[in-house]
Amino acid sequence: MLQETAQPLAETTTEGNAHVELTRLVKHFEEVVAVDNLDLTIERGSFTCLLGPSGCGKTTTLRMISGFVEPTGGDILISGRSQRGVPPHKRKTSIVFQEYALFPHMTVRQNVGYGLKVHHTPKAERTERVDRILEFMGLTSMANRLPSMLSGGQQQRVALARSLVMEPEVLLMDEPLSNLDAKLRVRVRTELKEIQRRLGITTIYVTHDQEEALAMSDRIAVMDEGVLQQYGTPWELYFNPNNRFVADFIGANAFVDVRIEELTDSTVGLAIGSQSIELPRASITADIENTGQAASLSLRPEGIGIRPAAEHDDTADERRTLHGTVRMYQFLGAYVRYWVAVEEQEIIVDDHNPKRRGILSGKVALHLGEWEAQLFPATG
Amino acid sequence: MPTRSIERDGGRRPSQLLSPFKDPTTITAIIIVVVPILIIVLYPAASVILRPAAADWNTFFTRPRYLGVLRNSLTISALSTVSATTIGFCFAYALSRPNFPGKFFFRITSILPLVSPPFVAGLALILLLGRRGIITHSILGLDISMYGWHGLWLAQTFAYYPIAAMTLSGVLKSLNPTLEYAAQDLGQSRWGIFRTVVLPMSVPGIASAALLVLMLSLSDFGNPMVIGGPFRVMAVEAYMQVVGMQNLGMGAVVSVMLLLPSLAFFLLQRYYVGRRQYTSVTGKGGRLDPMPIPPAAKWILFAVLTAISLFVVAIFVVIVWGAFARTWGFDWSLTFRNFEFTLLARLGHIWNSVRFSLMAGIGTAIFSVIAAYVLYRRQFTGKRAFDFLVVLPAALPGTLVGIAFIFAFNRPPLLLTGTATIIVLSMAVRNVPIGYRTALSGLHQIDKSIEESAADGGANTFQILKDITLPLLKTAFTVTLVYTFIRSMNTVSAVVFLVSAGTNVATTSILGLAEHGYWGEAAAMATILIAITSSVVILFRLIGGKRLFEL
Ligand SMILES: Nc1ncnc2c1ncn2[C@@H]1O[C@H](COP(=O)(O)OP(=O)(O)OP(=O)(O)O)[C@@H](O)[C@H]1O
Ligand SMILES: [Mg+2]
Secondary structure, rough: OOOOOOOHHHHHHHOOEEEEEEEEEEEEOEEEEEEEEEEOOOOOOOOHHHHOOOOHHHHHHHHHHHHHHHEEEEEEEEEEEOOOOOOHHHHEEEOOOOOOOOOOOOOOOHHHHHHHHHHOHHHHHHHHHHHHHHHOOOOHOOOOOOHOOOOOOHHHHHHHHHHOOOOOOEEEEOOOOOOHHHHHHHHHHHHHHHHHHHHEEEEEEEEEEEEHHHHHEEEEEEEEEOEEEEEEEEEHHHOOOOOHHHHHHOOOOOOEEEEEEEOOOEEEEEEEEEEEEEEEEHHOOOOOOOOOOOOEEEEEEEHHEEEHHHHOOOOOOOEEEEEEEEEEEEEEOEEOOOOOOOEOOEEEEEEEHHHHHOOOEEEEEEEEEOOOEEEEOOOO | OOOOOOOOOOOOOHHHOOOOOOHHHHHHHHHHHHHHHHHHHHHHHHHHHOOOOOHHHHHHHHHHHHHHOOOOOOOOHHHHHHHHHHHHHHHHHHHHOOOOOOHHHHHHHHHHHHOOHHHHHHHHHHHHHOOOOOOHHHHHOOOOOOOOOHHHHHOOOOOHHHHHHHHHHHHHHHHHHHHHHHHHHHOHHHHHHHHHHHHHHHHHHHHHHHHHHHHHHHHOOOOHHHHHHHOHHHHHHHHHHHHOOHHHHHHHHHHHHHHHHHHHHHHHHHHHHHHOOOOOOOOOOOOOOOOOOOHHHHHHHHHHHHHHHHHHHHHHHHHHHHHHEOOOEEEEEEHHHHHHHHHHHHHHHHHHHHHHHHHHHHHHHHHHHHHHHHHOOOOEOOOOHHHHHHHHHHOHHHHHHHHHHHOOEEEEOOOOOOHHHHHHHHHHHHHHHHHHHHHHHHHHHHHHHHHHHHOOOOHHHHHHHHHHHHHHHHHHHHHHHHHHHHHHOOOOOOOHHOOOOOHOOHHHHHHHHHHHHOHHHHHHHHHHHHHHHHHHHHHHHOOOOOOOOOO
């Protein structure tokens, strides 16, 4: 997505209209706490990702919304109505499974028409709706094939068509792209997002791929070990992570141990070994009150300028500059990624204009951008 | 036991396809595998097929009696197949669900019949429901006869439903539960899910299980002998012709006519049904637990399975009880007399059974592992034909094997009639297909493990041999050995033609006793036989062997 301004675009789709609400949702599997006190409000028509590492409880959450898994505590509201005790087929949700779960003994048309048939939709209407969705999904030409005769991407579309034809209020998807290869994944996710946008259907999408989440979502709920870490627009998550976990999980970055030297109303002074720098006070997220306190500075590789130490002049703002030595680099085409040692710590820096100076080595000066640094309390 | 064969695509490395006559190691390998097969399968089969004179064939097709026997055979095996497969499906389905009560009990009652001779069902039915049966005579005061098609049907149903259950259990377990949840999500009811998803997807497996039961019940000899009475089937007819009337030509005709349908079912199973299994292509991803059975269906199924299992329990109780009862139906006082008689006069038969079965087990295991290794590794033209040769004995009814061995091995240099060798060979040959498949699936796993370890950056060749190849082949070897041992202990249809005074075995001995109405002694001997085989199964499991029977 292209951003003209520093304002997130996502604001345009939120209408302040809650569709799915999770309230203090809890799920225990014997000892394991899969989901812990999850509160989440999902807007009507929005595309929401549940994002987090493996085992964080995303699938469990999705299955509780669909009704396959009974919550241990808390409630799920859809359009304000509690779903407690409502079986999956009575909910206005439809789920697309990670493994598609197409019926192998039915053709594409039979698969897509299955739900309508179950609901005793009259034959004429059924044919019409199935035809329309097949057309919409570009599956018309393979309507009479068995799923085993389709490619992964096509199977994925059939699974989606089978859900969409039911005209659910809420579409649930569990890592629907994880069985596709990398190239296809990017293409299908664009298609998926486009379909969702055209239909305006509330969608909850589980993934552990942060890039996928950033690219598709209106809002992202980042989870770890069953606990919600942050819920916000991709923009907020990327530039204003709530905590170290979110900062670490989304985007590449380096954490540097620092000590707070000075706190004013507008700035914060930091010491990294024998060097010191100054950042806007707004970089501080929480819990930092005292000078002398140890903290952890998160730096995005793209937010740091790099140049040879020799070119560094005093006109540059010394309070935003760190001095270090290039330890390693990778040439990645569009940019060069450097690992720079600063006072025995490592900072990752991307040079997005490698042709300007060629590959750097030896001593360099790093210039910190205005906003791309975040300060978190030090962890043990 | 894996029941489906795992086949490698023959043309994996087309560039290395060799004519078998250009590569010395290939020739050697083929000789090691093929020559024994030619001698103990093809040559005997050919001698029985070529034996009858035109007149014998003519007799068979013109006398209504013989065609009647053929019709009997086909009818009763069809009936038994339907009932055994249905019951087997109920067991397999119930046991594949997480919330079904009493699984352990149901597993035991479906494994027991697998480790005992099929004809104990017939034997027990007579003791339970026969003219002097404990239920019919002593409790209900009826005077009915179990002899005939209805008794045989019941006996075969109980003898073969566990096989169906075992085959289907593999099929039902491999169904991806997510499909059922997908159907539920689309609004389908529980019964609808069963009808539109579970059942249609099980059809190939059901067909496969049914064909297996069909082949077994068609060639069943023990049950018709014990309980068939006037209802004559082909296996018994062949036996009567050869042993009773010394009419070898007619015996050959009957056994060939038994072979034809059996072969047809075998080919159907191998080339049609076997290729139609729905393999659910699933990626990774958290599988859902199998969907529980809804309460109503659960309790109905539970009642049905309990009734059947209690009947199975009754079968084995009555055999043991019969072994201790003084005179069944008249004098219920307990005695060791039957065992004393058995041990005095017929201990040798039991010992023969153990001895021969053990030899057959070792022989089958060695041959199967070698055959699998040779045929799996090497690529050569005609490989498919060799592969077919090795599994072919699965299609041969025991009766045919017995008669064929008489014809083939009755003159020098292959004069084996009356020896232990011929019995051991007949036991071994019928288990080679199963041993071969077990070894193949072992080798298949080896390939997978090697691919994995290579992907991991890798073990060296010696480590692979030591850590993967040998253990997996050892497993295939021991499983084949034990499995062949148990099947050989219980086999009767082939050996009944081959035993002589000195080489009689337990099963044929029991049949002889039953034939003459010595129920007590027959039951005592059956009890000993079952005790031996079940101890072997339990022992094998206890020392950490692979499960022989997966349910
Ligand atoms: N049926 C179950 N029984 C027991 N524990 C379970 C069950 N399902 C999930 N869990 C546990 O709950 C936790 C959350 O699992 P969940 O499947 O929701 O994770 P996830 O975020 O979807 O992970 P992934 O990205 O690997 O799919 C894990 O620790 C998992 O082991
Ligand atoms: Mg998951």
